[in-house]
Amino acid sequence: MSENNIEKNDLVSKEGLSHKEDSLMTVYMRRFKKHKLGNIGFVILVVFYTLALFADFVSPYTMGWTDKTKSYHPPSTIYWTYNDGEKTRFRPFVYEQKIASIAFKSYGVIAPYSFRAISIETIPGKAELRSIANEKDFGERKSTIVSDVARYYSISQEGETMRRLAKAIDELEKDSDPDAKMVFNIGTQEVNGKVTSLDIHLVKGNKNFITFFNRGIPYKFLGLIKSDLHLFGSETGGFFLLGGDGLGRDMLSRLLHGSRISLSVGIVGVFISFIIGLLIGGISGFLGGAVDSVLMRITEIIISIPSIYLLFTLRSSLPSGLSSTQIYLLIIIILALVGWATLARIIRGMVLSLRNEDYVLSAKTMGLSDLKIIVKHILPNTMSFVIVQLTITIPGYILGESALSLLGLGITEPQASWGNMLSVARNYRVVQDFPWILIPGFTIFLSIMAWNFFGDGVRDAVDPKSKH
């Protein structure tokens, strides 16, 4: 008993009771959750960036896949149910469409009694066989398909393969399902020393059924894992969810692949200019005096130059004819070189006020060197403000990339980016006739709004003066 008392007294003489408090992060999270627009922005960003990461998998085709017979294909209408003669079931499909008028304008649904042969693509981006026969007479349809296939693969029409093909077409014709299809193997082909089997789809009717987790054009996921699995798509092609562009490429696939560039430019670019800004602003603010004056005059000069002209000048002074990766890096560097100045000024201002803080003095009395004090004690304290600043700066970079690519100074074909996808929209006739090519503009708009809302939410969450 008495021992217990002594122990208790020992505890009392010490200050502070054991307790757990919310960490700073949980406080920020709680405040952010109350910011509605910020949350919406955050969700949009998460969706966009996830889609960009999994672009290979989510997009039905590759970036370069093209069906040259289907230039400016309108967005396909999806029919969700299908009646196969017995009952109606859930089986989404789109109608195969083809150009009815050469003026690019009108697309018509292929007649229901058509017959098609479509090669299953083994090499991404390689033009494929698409042969459509819609003559009323079955015999004519068959001979058209056989001769088209023979011509495409340069095989004799009289050979064994063609005889098998004709037989397969007969078999398919007998199928009771008006939209039956089958895969036909016409042999093997050697490409780059690798033997691949040549398969073609034979399809009766004009419907392209959409399947989920289908096998399609092979790709390398993030350049590492080989796969040909796609989230959704039609094995027999003819499916353009958001329409196609002038070269018959799928807008959705290009949009997804382009988002990788357009969305990452912002983050990477801001990151680089942030490092430059942090260093220059930090040194300028901490050292002060002549160093400060010189550095700040330089940043002021950069800020005073209209950024769009600076971008053009920089871009044109650098070599053209680079690979798309090189151009990508070049654009990021150019954007970062233009963008660091504002950030440096903000950080300088913050360092100026922070260097008079007591904990900086206290760090000095602990014997820390100037550089350590800047890096370990001053800059981390600017972080919450800098992060907010970054989220607000990112849209500028996305716009910068889009503007450069739109004017043909940035990402070039065949690489997709939202900016260069929009470049065809400079022709008002195209916009008038094929409004779906403006879709990248909406995604740019959405992503910028989302970043701004998200930035707003973060600022309100970390602002100690906010009333939340």
Added chain:
Amino acid sequence: MGQIDKEKKIIEVKGLKTHFHLHDHTVRAVDGVDFHVRAGETLGIVGESGCGKSITSMSIMGLVQSPPGKNEGGEILFHGEDLLKATNARMRQIRGNKISMIFQEPMTSLNPVYTVGFQISEVLMLHQNMSKEEALAESERLLDLVGISDPHERVHEYPFQLSGGLRQRVMIAMAMACQPEILIADEPTTALDVTIQAQILHLMKDLKETQNTATIFITHDLAVIASFTDRVMVMYSGVCVESAPVKELFKNHMHPYTEGLLSSVPVLGEGKYDEKGERRFLKTIEGSLPDPRNYPKGCRFAPRCTKVMEKCHQSEPSLVLHGEDHEVRCFLYSDEIKMAGE
């Protein structure tokens, strides 16, 4: 510790002058200060706000902002080494390791983005070459030493999770981390409430006794001076006006300024009226500190002094030893005139 060690002067400040050269005038914040601290001794420095107490301590640390601050003379001998002539690198070795400092504001003296454990570890890793784990374990021990409960959990907490008293304890733990020879405490209890003040003072006293750290204690709280220090130096307008052992000073103060300072402290329970039934008023020292840009000719306290004489306005008195360890700068006790350049 032997008797010889106790007598050894760890730090000796001689004629320290720190001036601030602003663009159109010069502020003579510290204008010739002499003092010394022996091992295990506590020196209290008192004086009004703006008399140069803090600048003196910052000069010892070598942290006077320059420009505009500039050392204009004197020397600070730390074990015989003049700190004013030491290189930056050498000063960084001394700061936090041999001489450390505690500030007035515990609320802002800790970096809000790091845990207290990290901040204590930082000093240990810098000066004692400890690994991260060792430093963290040592930080826990130090937090325990300064009387913080649950040090194991507290090391992982951020300053905003701690109260003012706890933060000041953390500051003390940081300052004591490398067992410095001198601890400079710049009004360490001013921002705390009275009970916490007492706790912190007790803690510092304990630590001083166990670690045998010499302490320079800057305050304008005379009660703290009386209970905590061994020797007191009274500063006025950048110079030392009186210096004596604490008991001697309170019993037998000599300088009129010290007298004014001591009599301007209210005494608890003294009552509203004195024996004659007259209303009692708290005594003050009339006037205010002279302009540090332009000190008056002669004694700097002369314009406010109650015992001012003709010669006080003519020339400045010198600091003269009276008795064993009692120095006073006043013409009442000695006619010695301060030499130019002293």
